[in-house]
Amino acid sequence: NLADANGHEVRLWSRHGSQTLETVLKDVQIVLSAISMTGVRDVAFQVNSFSLSPETIFITATKGLDPQTTCTPSQIWQTIFPNHAVVVLSGPNLSQEIQMQLPAATVVASNISTAAEVVQLVFSSHRFRVYTNPDPxxxxxxxxxxxxxxxxxxxxxxxxxxxxxxxxxxxxxxxxxxxxxxxxxxxxxxxxxxxxxxxxxxxxxxxxxxxxxxxxxxxxxxxxxxxxxxxxxxxxxxxxxxxxxxxxxxxxxxxxxxxxxxxxxxxxxxxxxxxxxxxxxxxxxxxxx
Ligand SMILES: NC(=O)C1=CN([C@@H]2O[C@H](COP(=O)(O)OP(=O)(O)OC[C@H]3O[C@@H](n4cnc5c(N)ncnc54)[C@H](O)[C@@H]3O)[C@@H](O)[C@H]2O)C=CC1
Ligand SMILES: O=C(CO)COP(=O)(O)O
The missing domain is CATH 1.10.1040.10 (N-(1-d-carboxylethyl)-l-norvaline Dehydrogenase; domain 2)
Structure with missing residues (x-):
């Protein structure tokens, strides 16, 4: 809803919703994943079976570690999408406070600084301050x-x-x-x-x-x-x-x-x-x- 408030068209997908993941991802420029750790690998593989523009940026907000490999979520996304920019979004962001529109700050981090800057612009507002960082x-x-x-x-x-x-x-x-x-x-x-x-x-x-x-x-x-x-x-x-x-x-x-x-x-x-x-x-x- 932060991106929506900034005038971006936002589509939501959940495994419990009626729309397919493929329909929701059609022609998107940015994919934000906030799936719990247990679902990250499965969903990333599903996403990989659809055709996405090579310019599509992935943002991961999951805070967990893969039990099999000890990999972080961004490492999983980056391994499955080696030619795409992956941005980590993380900060003191208790979701209920964000929903109440209380002020908060966060960090967007990527090895590709231009991708982090794009994401920073998408979410920044007077109630959400977004910093970039080069250490995902x-x-x-x-x-x-x-x-x-x-x-x-x-x-x-x-x-x-x-x-x-x-x-x-x-x-x-x-x-x-x-x-x-x-x-x-x-x-x-x-x-x-x-x-x-x-x-x-x-x-x-x-x-x-x-x-x-x-x-x-x-x-x-x-x-x-x-x-x-x-x-x-x-x-x-x-x-x-x-x-x-x-x-x-x-x-x-x-x-x-x-x-x-x-x-x-x-x-x-x-x-x-x-x-x-x-x-x-x-x-x-x-x-x-
Ligand atoms: N980056 C940030 O600042 C923040 C990140 N988080 C992280 O975001 C993640 C999600 O947090 P919440 O939304 O609060 O948790 P939640 O438990 O409310 O939601 C998790 C979502 O993941 C989905 N999911 C789980 N397994 C799945 C699978 N196999 N396939 C498809 N979908 C699956 C569930 O259906 C649910 O929609 C957690 O890793 C949490 O630590 C939470 C708060 C702030
Ligand atoms: O990471 C969070 C806030 O930044 C959310 O914390 P919990 O997952 O413990 O609710």
Whole structure:
């Protein structure tokens, strides 16, 4: 509806709607995918079976990781469409607030700067400020990895651990995200921007975040199954956490908060035990300069 308000013709497709994907995609200039991670590969393959102009730009807004390959959504789109521009759109963008037309900012990132600039123009308005960025991987990983920390933040608030604990958790969570992101090839500065720290702050502090809700309700004693059954929409952090643990092990990266979230989601420990595990780790310098 942001693009619509800027005078663009917008067509929507959902697997539950009546129109076929092929009809909706006929003669389009831009394709924006906001499918949950589990559907990205299937839908991208479907799209690839239709004839699209080589100028068509793909935008991906999905915040997840592929369990089989650990690939990001943009890597999946780019592999299937090697000759098209792919733009990552990510930022502190809780959808209910955007629908209420509250002001927000976001980031559009691509290896092809002209494509990012086109997308920036399509969505920019007095209530939605869009920045370009040349580090699509960093932008995408910021939006994806913060979901795991948002689960931990929900636990922290659910247990009423206080503002100091929350600040420590979010800050050390960012350190963890940067460690993983740097190893993957993303730039540190990107994680201090809107798509990293910005989105981390939004999701770790808002009951509108599904990932935060998962953590909050786990702290309240519900099981993951109960929570997911009643949750409106996708909490990508649940699957992302598993993939992240797998990748961190492979790459030998320390991700202590993610590890505790993982054990908690598996039902192996209680929220209080997760807290104790984190607080009683070996003492160490804040950074290894
Ligand atoms: N880039 C950004 O700033 C933001 C991105 N997100 C991300 O966008 C994605 C979607 O979020 P929401 O719309 O809130 O989730 P949602 O759960 O409300 O919607 C997911 C959509 O994906 C569709 N879907 C799932 N599997 C599919 C399949 N196999 N084939 C076709 N369609 C399929 C569902 O039908 C549904 O329409 C998530 O990855 C979320 O993390 C969410 C908020 C902001
Ligand atoms: O990514 C989001 C906001 O930027 C949405 O967060 P949730 O997926 O946790 O609701």
């Amino acid at each position: 991987l960093g932008v995408e990983l910021g939006g994806t990895l913060k979901n795991v920390i948002a689960i931990a933040a929900g636990v922290c608030d659910g247990l009423q651990l206080g503002t100091n604990a929350k600040a420590a958790l979010v800050t050390r969570g960012l350190t963890e995200i940067i460690r993983v992101g740097n190893d993957w090839g993303a730039k540190t500065e990107t994680f201090y921007g809107l798509s990293g720290l910005g989105d981390l702050l939004a999701t770790c502090n808002s009951p509108l975040s599904r990932n935060y809700q998962v953590g909050y309700q786990l702290a309240g004693g519900k099981t993951l199954r109960e929570i997911l059954t009643n949750l409106q929409g996708t909490a990508e952090g649940v699957n992302t956490c598993q993939v992240l643990i797998q990748r961190a092990k492979q790459q030998n990266i320390a991700v202590p908060i993610t590890e505790q979230v993982y054990h908690l989601l598996q039902g192996e420990i209680t929220p209080r035990q997760a807290l104790d595990e984190l607080m009683l780790r070996d003492i160490k310098p804040e950074y290894n300069y």
